[in-house]
Amino acid sequence: MRAHTEYLMFHTKKRRELVHLTPELESILESAHIDEGFMLVSAMHITAAVFVNDDETGLHNDIWKWLDHLAPEGPNYEHHRTGEDNGHAHLKSILMHHEVTIPVTKGRLDLGPWQRVFYAEFDGQRDKRLIVKVLGF
Amino acid sequence: MRAHTEYLMFHTKKRRELVHLTPELESILESAHIDEGFMLVSAMHITAAVFVNDDETGLHNDIWKWLDHLAPEGPNYEHHRTGEDNGHAHLKSILMHHEVTIPVTKGRLDLGPWQRVFYAEFDGQRDKRLIVKVLGF
Amino acid sequence: MRAHTEYLMFHTKKRRELVHLTPELESILESAHIDEGFMLVSAMHITAAVFVNDDETGLHNDIWKWLDHLAPEGPNYEHHRTGEDNGHAHLKSILMHHEVTIPVTKGRLDLGPWQRVFYAEFDGQRDKRLIVKVLGF
Secondary structure, eight states: OEEEEEEEEEOOSSSSEEEEOHHHHHHHHHHHTOSSEEEEEEESSTTEEEEEEOOOHHHHHHHHHHHHHHSOOSSOOGGGGGTOOOHHHHHHHHHHOSEEEEEEETTEEOOOTTOEEEEEESSOSSOEEEEEEEEEO | OEEEEEEEEEOOSSSSEEEEOHHHHHHHHHHHTOSSEEEEEEESSTTEEEEEEOOOHHHHHHHHHHHHHHSOOSSOOGGGGGTOOOHHHHHHHHHHOSEEEEEEETTEEOOOTTOEEEEEESSOSSOEEEEEEEEEO | OEEEEEEEEEOOSSSSEEEEOHHHHHHHHHHHTOSSEEEEEEESSTTEEEEEEOOOHHHHHHHHHHHHHHSOOSSOOGGGGGTOOOHHHHHHHHHHOSEEEEEEETTEEOOOTTOEEEEEESSOSSOEEEEEEEEEO
């Protein structure tokens, strides 16, 4: 049994950004020398998310619009009394979830034909981290 | 340490459907010969979900109604410029999440008294796959 | 390879409550004697959630308000025909998700600087259980 852990750093240029992670995750798995197991991909910050869906720009625009509808930016958050202005970003993180677990089979990420893994930044322009941990054999 | 992997195929008759998975997952666990570990149940498509809740028809109707309220079907998705008409199904998949991890203890799915596992199809009538992977010993 | 399983019991005084779990999870990890692996923290009931976010009271109030907006309490749930009155609590559980997987590295919960783990009760004042399972070596 083996474990392999890497940390990815993000410092997005914009406050909101999607980062496509799949190619980097595939390369991490290669370094891990694990054929069967699980890969956990988990944001280490509470204003970001990790999710699996399609790599299609139109859909990504739909996702941002939808997130802004369900968890709008604005002044009416009690959290802002602490001096923060990112209440909406915490709710978006909860809505999207901050982690995914990817099955690893025969040394490959066992994803479906259209499944791609994304990091979603809701409050960037500063250092953020994400952990990738593979457990298996 | 062992890993056991199976793929379930779905081709639902209706575009939307809930499939109760618990009995099949219990039978997969029996084949796995794993007493302690985790079972990952993960949709391999991006217009479906896997979730844990009650096996109660009224509640299932409530869930569909709620999903249609939060991620409505309709023409106003940029994703549809690709020729697709299933933008809402992608959002529903993100909202419900596409995977669950079930603890395995003493050779049983360690679920609470009312917890049942479901596959939710949002854009069916075609071949879809789901992966069940058990890791443990 | 080892597995370590514990069950936490909750009987909240109020129907809704947030319980901060991180210190107890750290102490469970110490008992587990596992240095590398995953800790699954999963509610065993279908009207509760487990999530990771900030330990900040203002934000917690924002989360409750937001949950009530997206999955309101009220009489209009088909589920209530069974005699229940907690339809909203099931939807909140689905929205927040009932489980998280926490990476374990060098014998510590590998969380980011602001990440804290919470149990969210949506229909308490009765016995509820949560499972904590660590798998690794």
